Amino acid sequence: MGVKKNKRQKREEYRASMREEGVATLPRKKFYRQRAHANPFSDHQLVYPPCPEQMDWSTLYPDYVVQDDEPEAAPGAAEGEANQETTTPAPVRPKRLTQDVEVADIGCGFGGLLVALAPVMPETLVLGLEIRVSVTQFVEDRIKVLRHQNKDTGLYRNAGVLRANTMKFMPNFFKQGQLSKIFICFPDPHFKARKHKQRIVSTTLNSEYAYVLKPGGIVYTITDVPDLHGWMVQHFEAHPMFERVGEEEQEADPLVEIMRTATEEGKKVERNKGQKHVALFRRLPDPVLP
Template sequence: MKKDKTPCKRYYRQRAHCNPLSDSYIKYPLNYNYVDWKLHYPYYFKNENIIENKEKKNENALKDIEYNNDNDNSKDQTDRNIINKETNKEINDLMGDVNKLYLNTNKHPITYDKIICSKSNNHEVKFLDIGCGYGGLLFALSKLFNDKLILGLEIRDKITNYVGEKIISYRNNHYPYYNNISIIRTNAIKFLPNYIKKNQIEKIFFCFPDPHFKKHNWRRRIITLENLSLYYHLLQKNGLIYFITDVFTLHLWVKYCFYKFPYFKLLSHEEYKDDICIKLIHESSEESKKVKRNNQNMYFCIAKKI
């Protein structure tokens, strides 16, 4: 069987730095009720959609058969064949949708123009990789936590396209794996509550974020005292934040923010020593591999919501 071609990274290069506080034209939903998660994780919704549509159409068609055809068995069989053909068509159409991308980019746009019923959103994202870059951590998490829906958030347009197209390629080449990861282009500092509801998330990852060295740019950092209030709101009780960087001063800044915020506790080595995610944040992302090649130090911390 011919494998899908993985996108080439060199065609998706984009400058690393941007201002998350500037005005942008990135679309966003009014609130999380407008986000249709089956567009991003179709594998988890396909059976429900097929069964629901099949039941409705079978019920309507069988009512017509009973009303119009008490004695004509040949017509009854014909109508039943029509029902089966329509169901098969729905399955084929749905499998085609699996390869369609909805990334909120110029190339793969999303519309957030209607409320999605809660029944259609009965699977929830549990892990967030904020500023996921080229998606190395997403793919590593997908293997180890295949029962969790994992979402990457990235502000850069081209890189979001790269990761989204790579996910589709991996889904097709390694079915049924990698169906639990997806990516959306958005500004997490501004629009994260428009996608995620209160007490929904188990783990949030921040891997090698922009350090914004200049003092007047510190407010742009992804972890500040103000932003910790947002992450606290979204995390479940005992939810975890993982942070890693190669910039020691940024590491000190983040630890200071956690110390000052009363509802997060920094974990000790004894508390996190058996956590497999520590290994992943040090080894799986593209930036961590680059730091390792250059023989640079990495600094990390883990905080728990209390």
């Protein structure tokens, strides 16, 4: 008689099976369960580059790697150098992509918005950022299966997910003015006043969003919590580098409807007949110094 497996063993075996090549079935959430919230101020043992130039995106977007990229030669490693033992090893340079990531979904959850955006923006690299380990693994496996299912069309090659804490390390991944769109969908409201410092929108964080967004870039926000909606509007409108997008322009943006309907949280709000509060903010041009 075989030993009965516990839930953890079943989860680990299922996830291992999803890593096999040619898996055609989309992952099931019940094998990737994790706590709904994570403290962004905790040490999550994250791996991040010291600067954007040292970030290796090739594993996330292998179809966009520059094929003729040559490694840099080490200083003093010229041909015929006498003392080979003292030669500095050649630095490992990250593989370059043919284009930069331009769209970021902060706190992407199970990747609903990410996989909805990828097909409608096929020429743009879109990235989901998620702090929870199991949830990130789910999105990785989801993208892998979708790529396999659409190998003839090449869809979802432009989608990637990264485990990261954007409250701490966003400028480590993105250069100044690199992004054109940032999505903040149904973020943790942190209802208690003492927890407001953990909200993903704040005066300090908005300055980081302004740094990584190009002039004219848009921050998309949506929540079902009226208080949090007011908080995000207040903080973005108070920031000198952002202006709120008018309602007419907002509703004419096709990505707004995708944002309303594609995320798992958005679908949950829809089932519960709740309200969704949307606000968009445009990154203003840099001021001209005298």
